[in-house]
Amino acid sequence: MPTDRILSFTVNGEPVRLLVEPAQTLLEVLRGPLRLTGTKHGCDVGDCGACTVLVDGAPRLSCITLAVGCEGARVETIEGVATPAGPDPIQAAFDHHVAAQCGYCTPGFVMTLRHLFAENPTANEAELREALGSNLCRCTGYTKILTAAREAQAIYAGKS
Amino acid sequence: MSDVRHPTLRAQAIWGERRAGGTDVMDRLHHGRIAAPIVDLRDVPGLDGVGPAPGGGLRVGSAVRLAELAADERVRAGWPALADAAGGLANPQIRNVATFGGSLLQRTRCAWFRSPDFRCYKAGGTGCPAAGVDHPWHAPLSTGPCVAPHPSTLALALLAFDAKVEIEPRGLIEVAALYGDGMAAGAEHTVTEEELLVAAILPPPRPGAVSGWFRVASRGRAEWPLVEVILHLAPGFARVAVGGMHSVPARVPELEAALLAGAPLDPVVATLAASAPHASTSTRTKFPQLARAVEIVVARLGGVPAALPAPSFAPPAVPAPATPAPRGRR
Numbered sequence A: 001m002p003t004d005r006i007l008s009f010t011v012n013g014e015p016v017r018l019l020v021e022p023a024q025t026l027l028e029v030l031r032g033p034l035r036l037t038g039t040k041h042g043c044d045v046g047d048c049g050a051c052t053v054l055v056d057g058a059p060r061l062s063c064i065t066l067a068v069g070c071e072g073a074r075v076e077t078i079e080g081v082a083t084p085a086g087p088d089p090i091q092a093a094f095d096h097h098v099a100a101q102c103g104y105c106t107p108g109f110v111m112t113l114r115h116l117f118a119e120n121p122t123a124n125e126a127e128l129r130e131a132l133g134s135n136l137c138r139c140t141g142y143t144k145i146l147t148a149a150r151e152a153q154a155i156y157a158g159k160s
Numbered sequence B: 001m002s003d004v005r006h007p008t009l010r011a012q013a014i015w016g017e018r019r020a021g022g023t024d025v026m027d028r029l030h031h032g033r034i035a036a037p038i039v040d041l042r043d044v045p046g047l048d049g050v051g052p053a054p055g056g057g058l059r060v061g062s063a064v065r066l067a068e069l070a071a072d073e074r075v076r077a078g079w080p081a082l083a084d085a086a087g088g089l090a091n092p093q094i095r096n097v098a099t100f101g102g103s104l105l106q107r108t109r110c111a112w113f114r115s116p117d118f119r120c121y122k123a124g125g126t127g128c129p130a131a132g133v134d135h136p137w138h139a140p141l142s143t144g145p146c147v148a149p150h151p152s153t154l155a156l157a158l159l160a161f162d163a164k165v166e167i168e169p170r171g172l173i174e175v176a177a178l179y180g181d182g183m184a185a186g187a188e189h190t191v192t193e194e195e196l197l198v199a200a201i202l203p204p205p206r207p208g209a210v211s212g213w214f215r216v217a218s219r220g221r222a223e224w225p226l227v228e229v230i231l232h233l234a235p236g237f238a239r240v241a242v243g244g245m246h247s248v249p250a251r252v253p254e255l256e257a258a259l260l261a262g263a264p265l266d267p268v269v270a271t272l273a274a275s276a277p278h279a280s281t282s283t284r285t286k287f288p289q290l291a292r293a294v295e296i297v298v299a300r301l302g303g304v305p306a307a308l309p310a311p312s313f314a315p316p317a318v319p320a321p322a323t324p325a326p327r328g329r330r
């Protein structure tokens, strides 16, 4: 019988220490014991991007990431994106442009865009589309998501 | 629930389901397809890095991530189709974690294989529930009983570049030997649980060589191809490796010969279709797609490089071999 391991990492800035099974995924740990259900469980196999979180600043598909591999890591989820002052500009733009319908894909898109705007604030259209290539949306047809992303990018650019 | 081991020595990284980037392994784990302990290669030394190989070639470690491979200037300059394919398959987040070795040794994405409700040849069973099903994903040119196309795009690049792979402890082997001829339906490759894929060795670029990749797919990103091709052309030289059509990564010598002869491709693919072991209504549509895919790459590469001009000086006369005197009986 495999023995559980202790995992220590930070989630949205909070240090966390808990027992995990060796083959448990980061997604299972976030949505299970940590009750952070904002990160969505879509395909479970790396196809859809609904489970995207940031691990040490880089987007990762948490459904195929082993939790034990995140020892010491800095994990950011959709729950850590808004501040007491209000939603992140990406969230506000998604709201403004109705870029979420069922909303299941939205946390993944927001996390991917957070990373893109941090890493490449001046991303052009091709780079934007390429970055979003890991996220599927079955409702919106992507047009509104792209519009919201461009608006959010402009707000990010104005802030920096 | 599977156990996960994290060995720190190459010699310990055996006996179990190896996990490199995990993008294939985790999928199979979630489908209840992995019973063995998982041997995570994360801390195993010596599998990383892209560097020169003796004689001007390139050595690519099995743990190199696809995104790194795609961005590597040496790969882009000398073996561009490999870089393009590594940077174009799957999606950016898969490419950020998936490894070169894992992409070569990944298991088939056949839906019957991945479903826990079936136990086909590739899952250790004795039959193929997909046999006789008319489905465009199936591989019409497969020679064995498994009709699932081989999943690895980068294996096609290795074939097109005549690369070799370093397997520990087996040694340096041809890419064709890594995959076999497809007659054995039970496995996608020949690497055993006691062996480790360490690296691939690309021979030096040929003078005047060009190479390219194209796929026919229903979506530009994050989608598996129906048909894909990698071409490597040089004066008097052609390699055409084709995906989506065989259960092992394979070259199609008939297309290579047609390109070198400047012959049209449609008759070639029509002949292939007529004798395809697993042709069906859906898979027959892939043959014209194959011809168009090859033509698209050739056009993008500016045509088939002209054969080197024949030497303008008269070659020295080679004396006719002397007829050996009949041996007398003794």
Ligand SMILES: Cc1cc2nc3c(=O)[nH]c(=O)nc-3n(C[C@H](O)[C@H](O)[C@H](O)COP(=O)(O)OP(=O)(O)OC[C@H]3O[C@@H](n4cnc5c(N)ncnc54)[C@H](O)[C@@H]3O)c2cc1C
Residues within 6 Å of the ligand: A045, A046, A047, B017, B018, B019, B020, B021, B022, B023, B024, B025, B026, B041, B047, B062, B089, B090, B091, B094, B097, B098, B099, B100, B101, B102, B103, B104, B105, B106, B107, B151, B152, B153, B154, B191, B195, B196, B197, B198, B222, B223, B224, B225
């Ligand atoms: C949406 C999507 C689309 C995709 N499209 C494509 C595509 O078009 N073309 C394509 O080729 N792939 C495609 N893939 C698959 C992807 O490329 C593979 O899953 C990935 O390359 C596997 O690499 P990995 O490091 O994650 O392997 P892992 O999942 O870690 O391992 C895969 C296999 O390789 C074995 N292995 C790995 N390294 C070694 C080693 N050093 N020695 C011995 N055994 C080893 C493991 O035991 C395992 O059986 C796609 C995947 C997704 C999710």
Ligand code: SF4
Residues within 6 Å of the ligand: B108, B110, B111, B112, B113, B120, B121, B122, B123, B127, B128, B129, B130, B131, B145, B146, B147, B148, B185
């Ligand atoms: S096609 Fe191959 S992988 Fe798919 S069910 Fe048949 S034997 Fe299994």
Ligand code: FES
Residues within 6 Å of the ligand: A040, A041, A042, A043, A044, A045, A046, A047, A048, A049, A050, A051, A052, A061, A062, A063, A064
């Ligand atoms: S749930 Fe992780 S990619 Fe779909």
Ligand code: FES
Residues within 6 Å of the ligand: A099, A100, A101, A102, A103, A104, A105, A106, A136, A137, A138, A139, A140
């Ligand atoms: S809003 Fe429903 S999947 Fe994107």
